[in-house]
């Protein structure tokens with residue numbers, strides 16, 4: 001590919017010469033003969049000419065397939081240069097300026113020259129520069145906590161209850177960063193892994209998550225926490241040593257080090273950055289766990305995910321074992337789950353594309369979200385509202401297919417006053433004491449519960465539709481008035 005750079009600053013020219021891949025044949029056009037001599041001396045092919053003249057570009061052999069990069073100059077007539085270029089047959093034209101604000105002037109010329117693309121140096125250089133600077137800040141932080149943990153005999157890396165792939169992978173990644181093995185640093189939880197696909201992940205990757213009790217906490221010299229913050233454990237852990245998490249930042253505890261990034265799709269993304277910042281080799285096992293974690297925590301980039309998650313994903317992908325990930329995902333379907341899928345179909349109701357079912361008392365909570373996810377795949381289904389009773393708690397999982405109404409708003413609306421309720425636009429969950437449910441909604445009997453849930457969701461949807469007719473739909477978080 002041929003590229004003609006029409007420039008006036010030496011730095012920009014040298015930058016282009018260094019940055020353009022070797023398959024670009026770069027030629028430079030400048031007005032100043034001394035500058036041309038310096039560039040030629042350094043092996044940069046250079047022409048001298050007046051860019052406002054058509055014959056300059058004819059001599060430079062500009063064709064419709066030549067990429068022409070024009071360095072913007074506020075005091076030089078850009079319009080004349082563009083006219084000359086066009087007359088000489090140039091069509092691939094890029095105007096390079098310092099910042100998007102400066103280039104706004106060029107945008108005005110777009111009416112007349114729609115073939116022109118603007119490039120801002122600030123935008124081209126900014127993202128890699130920012131990640132480089134961010135990496136050195138991260139490196140410093142990682143080095144600090146590595147030193148701090150170095151002399152501890154026994155380290156606990158604590159996750160939330162029933163750890164999910166992100167918690168598990170983050171624990172393993174942090175253990176790698178602390179240069180420890182299971183003998184000196186355990187990944188621990190107070191409630192063991194229950195979901196079949198997560199158990200399969202542990203088995204396939206040979207990862208051990210130890211179950212510990214509150215009394216065990218005192219046996220560790222240092223405690224780190226991943227994918228969760230101390231408030232989760234109530235009063236149990238007012239002081240810890242390190243917290244790495246992507247959930248909204250909470251206060252009311254002390255930690256020596258913390259790295260909390262709520263805009264990240266997974267904790268594994270943060271740990272991938274830590275590993276990269278200190279140039280650690282990531283084993284295939286760890287990479288596979290982390291890749292699976294990012295994929296599942298972001299629902300394969302369907303839920304909150306940003307540039308950092310994509311970067312971590314593409315960094316880990318070549319290091320991981322994709323076949324194992326497919327095996328872990330396949331473990332989602334088990335016979336006992338299919339039982340509940342069938343049960344839900346027999347007892348549930350589908351009204352206005354909303355599938356609503358009450359599962360009775362399943363032996364574990366994960367049957368509820370599983371069935372909710374399952375029926376969302378059924379054609380024409382737009383919402384699923386699946387509920388059940390687990391350990392005297394009424395649990396409901398809500399799912400919908402994208403950009404309809406907010407599932408999180410729905411559960412907060414009806415359940416935040418009597419229990420915990422939260423979630424995103426497309427998935428949400430509420431857990432309330434069964435007694436409180438009975439008091440508020442007047443029933444806890446199977447078919448009546450389901451009828452009631454169906455009414456709640458249809459009310460919510462209808463009301464939102466009525467509102468939407470007069471008001472622009474608004475994205476609300478925790479602002480929904482309770483019990484309104």
Ligand SMILES: [Mn+2]
Pocket residue numbers: 166167227246265266267297
């Ligand atoms: Mn997570």
